[in-house]
Amino acid sequence: MSDRYRQAFEEEARELLGELEAALLELDQNRENPEIVGRAFRALHTIKGSGAMFGFDNIAAFTHDLETVFDRLRSGQLAASSELINLTLSAGDQIRAMLDAASGREEADADRSAAILAELRTLTGIAAPAGAPRPPQRVQASETNSQCRWRIHFRPGADVILGGTNPLLLLRELGELGRLEVALDSSAIPPLSEIDPERCYVAWDLTLTTAAPPEAIRDVFIFVEDSCDLAMEPVPIERAAAREPAESRSAAGRSGARASVTGAASSIRVSAEKLDQLVNLVGELVTVQARLSEISARRDDPDIVAVAEEIDRLTGALRENSMRIRMLPLRGTFERFRRLVHDLGIELHKHVELDIAGAETELDKTVIDQLNDPLVHLIRNSMDHGIETAEERRAAGKPPSGTIRLSAMHSGAQVLIRVSDDGRGLDAQAVRTRAVERGLVEPSAQLSESELFSLILAPGFSTAREVTDVSGRGVGMDVVRRNVEALRGSLEMAGKPGEGLTVTLRLPLTLAIIDGLLVRIGETHFILPLASSLECVELTARDIANAHGNRIAMVRGRTVPYIRLSEYLRLGTPRPEREQIMVMETEEGQVVDEVLGNHQTVIKNLGRLYRHVQTVSGATILGNGTVALILDPHRLVQGAIEAGRDRRGGPGRKRFAPAGSMQDVDTINAFTRKENSIHVS
Amino acid sequence: MSKVILAVDDSASMRQMVRFTLSEEGYTVIEAADGREALGKLSPPLHLVITDLNMPNLDGIGLIRSIRANAACKGIPIVMLTTESQDARKQEGRSAGATGWIVKPFTRQQLVAVVKRLIG
Numbered sequence A: 001m002s003d004r005y006r007q008a009f010e011e012e013a014r015e016l017l018g019e020l021e022a023a024l025l026e027l028d029q030n031r032e033n034p035e036i037v038g039r040a041f042r043a044l045h046t047i048k049g050s051g052a053m054f055g056f057d058n059i060a061a062f063t064h065d066l067e068t069v070f071d072r073l074r075s076g077q078l079a080a081s082s083e084l085i086n087l088t089l090s091a092g093d094q095i096r097a098m099l100d101a102a103s104g105r106e107e108a109d110a111d112r113s114a115a116i117l118a119e120l121r122t123l124t125g126i127a128a129p130a131g132a133p134r135p136p137q138r139v140q141a142s143e144t145n146s147q148c149r150w151r152i153h154f155r156p157g158a159d160v161i162l163g164g165t166n167p168l169l170l171l172r173e174l175g176e177l178g179r180l181e182v183a184l185d186s187s188a189i190p191p192l193s194e195i196d197p198e199r200c201y202v203a204w205d206l207t208l209t210t211a212a213p214p215e216a217i218r219d220v221f222i223f224v225e226d227s228c229d230l231a232m233e234p235v236p237i238e239r240a241a242a243r244e245p246a247e248s249r250s251a252a253g254r255s256g257a258r259a260s261v262t263g264a265a266s267s268i269r270v271s272a273e274k275l276d277q278l279v280n281l282v283g284e285l286v287t288v289q290a291r292l293s294e295i296s297a298r299r300d301d302p303d304i305v306a307v308a309e310e311i312d313r314l315t316g317a318l319r320e321n322s323m324r325i326r327m328l329p330l331r332g333t334f335e336r337f338r339r340l341v342h343d344l345g346i347e348l349h350k351h352v353e354l355d356i357a358g359a360e361t362e363l364d365k366t367v368i369d370q371l372n373d374p375l376v377h378l379i380r381n382s383m384d385h386g387i388e389t390a391e392e393r394r395a396a397g398k399p400p401s402g403t404i405r406l407s408a409m410h411s412g413a414q415v416l417i418r419v420s421d422d423g424r425g426l427d428a429q430a431v432r433t434r435a436v437e438r439g440l441v442e443p444s445a446q447l448s449e450s451e452l453f454s455l456i457l458a459p460g461f462s463t464a465r466e467v468t469d470v471s472g473r474g475v476g477m478d479v480v481r482r483n484v485e486a487l488r489g490s491l492e493m494a495g496k497p498g499e500g501l502t503v504t505l506r507l508p509l510t511l512a513i514i515d516g517l518l519v520r521i522g523e524t525h526f527i528l529p530l531a532s533s534l535e536c537v538e539l540t541a542r543d544i545a546n547a548h549g550n551r552i553a554m555v556r557g558r559t560v561p562y563i564r565l566s567e568y569l570r571l572g573t574p575r576p577e578r579e580q581i582m583v584m585e586t587e588e589g590q591v592v593d594e595v596l597g598n599h600q601t602v603i604k605n606l607g608r609l610y611r612h613v614q615t616v617s618g619a620t621i622l623g624n625g626t627v628a629l630i631l632d633p634h635r636l637v638q639g640a641i642e643a644g645r646d647r648r649g650g651p652g653r654k655r656f657a658p659a660g661s662m663q664d665v666d667t668i669n670a671f672t673r674k675e676n677s678i679h680v681s
Numbered sequence B: 001m002s003k004v005i006l007a008v009d010d011s012a013s014m015r016q017m018v019r020f021t022l023s024e025e026g027y028t029v030i031e032a033a034d035g036r037e038a039l040g041k042l043s044p045p046l047h048l049v050i051t052d053l054n055m056p057n058l059d060g061i062g063l064i065r066s067i068r069a070n071a072a073c074k075g076i077p078i079v080m081l082t083t084e085s086q087d088a089r090k091q092e093g094r095s096a097g098a099t100g101w102i103v104k105p106f107t108r109q110q111l112v113a114v115v116k117r118l119i120g
Helices: A003-029 A034-053 A057-074 A082-102 A110-124 A167-175 A214-220 A239-243 A249-262 A272-299 A302-325 A331-348 A365-369 A372-386 A390-395 A428-437 A449-455 A477-486 A541-546 A633-648 A662-673 B012-024 B035-039 B060-069 B087-096 B108-119
Strands: A148-155 A178-185 A203-210 A229-235 A327-329 A352-357 A362-364 A402-411 A414-421 A490-496 A500-508 A513-521 A524-529 A533-539 A552-555 A558-564 A579-584 A589-592 A594-602 A616-621 A627-631 B004-008 B028-032 B048-052 B078-083 B100-104
Touching (some): A003 A034, A057 A082, A167 A203, A167 A214, A302 A594, A327 A331, A327 A365, A490 A633, A513 A579, A552 A579, A558 A633, B035 B048, B035 B060, B100 B108
Parallel strands (some): A524 A627, B048 B078
């Protein structure tokens, strides 16, 4: 303990001795006053307690008996006498002498201390202490390195949190002792209506592998051991298991796929058809489960609710697992392009390297199968139009050989596939000239760069000056766009003139079942994909008033332009008193009457009649048997921007049209009027 | 933001030791010399109370009872400082609602370990 504290203690102890003396002298006049006895006791108590804290062990030991005597005076077991008061006064002088000795003055007389204590014992009849106060206990990590495994069941008392203990911190502390696996026991959680949010209903089954002694484990729970159920038992550990730490439960599921790669290849071949059957069955199950949830919510019977929730969880897990079976890494598809790049390079007299990243990214087999054509097209485009000839590249100060980078990565429930090259990029002016030539835009139109780029995706657009064998026959990016959209994906382009072009394909992980958000507009239900939504907030009357007629809301300081779906889709429903705005990850919003909650959504394709509808990506069957359309928020936003541009022909600022294209709107309206006539397959 | 700890002890050297030790660990420590003074310092933000048991005016047990009766400090962890000889007082403190305790004399490491156990 540093000198700083010793000095502070010395000063304080001298003050306390003065206080003790004053109390003793008053006590001599007024023997029965408990308040005065209390003052003397507290002075002695603090001298003893703090003395031991700051290394004055002799003072602490000497004061111990005096404190005991005054504690008994306090409780009336002893009576104050003038002998006792005089003896205590000289004991105070002795403590002062000990303090002097500690600060380097002459040594205190140990014999005198012993004589005072002996006299005190004869006077009061208290017994000599059994021994010096125990030295501070410190939990020491066991020297031996032998690991033990403990199975611990810990059920905190229901009032544990009100009592000031956060059980999660205890688990964290336990985790610091070794490797901890945690399993939650939620069996005792009552139905929601009976839950008191301040009480703790859960328990944990813990497995701790540690070299720490059992006392150290118990010490973690020492504050709660009287109020909790705690059972600890050692379990044998196998050597192998100890060496290779298993991952904790929650991680085990995720890593399952990876583990099987490193382990012996214990896989079996199953025909894709069987997998499709499995996924179809899971889809049926999810639909039935939605009905069960609907019924259980109506009945409000805790037994049925419990079963419905369990089935909900299991269906979710089953769905995820069966979807994962159909996942394949993109490696096979990506590697095939090396040959393509090589052959095209010879044909075009260009040297191009293909750089592949993220090939381990997994995607639904159905999506992968349909991805080949668009990717071939994009790579051909880059080779033909993007990458310059070696001479041109040298002149532009670039290395003579070009690079095409093909990469894949996960982003929420989507996979992003990028094809980027370091070629000449897009010449915005050339795009514009071409668009005007083709009559796609008015010569006077002011367009932003991204709007110009999106023109390339329009049918029949190509910027190639010459027609070559490879590409540039005008069947360009619009074909890619259609292919990608058929996969419920989208396409973005970015780049700078002279520095290259990046095309990003945004694809859904799967085409069968997604997590959706069920929303209501008037009497009609729609599904929006959960993966693309960020948050739901209320659209307040103040937001509407502040926007002066623009469809813009302020959400946490951000400006969020929104589409009011009821007016955009011309559903003709009255505006409800309260509306909710769903903010998408792209910071645009969709306004609906009400967000009802999560919905595992089995995607059904719409019949041929509805193919041309851009803003709807499918339909699903709800728990009550009705059909809900799945809206594509990205296309809604695209559509609204395009419609906004048509209307104003104006500047490139994002401005949403209040209503969508007539074709989509008519179809959706027809659907909402007579939803049962729709054919889902 | 650093967590706020109220140290209640009539011994200035104890309070100083608690304050220095816990400040070094990144906590903010406020002090009170007895239970009555502590009652005036219970306003949020406050994450933990460390209190001695023997104090003038309002002792530790009384302070713990008042805190537990105060809805504004619901669930706040309370650590009492006891000594070996005070087993009965310790029991009294626990039934009054103390969350944990530290037996004097203790080391700075022990103090930090208990604080971390209760508020992380």
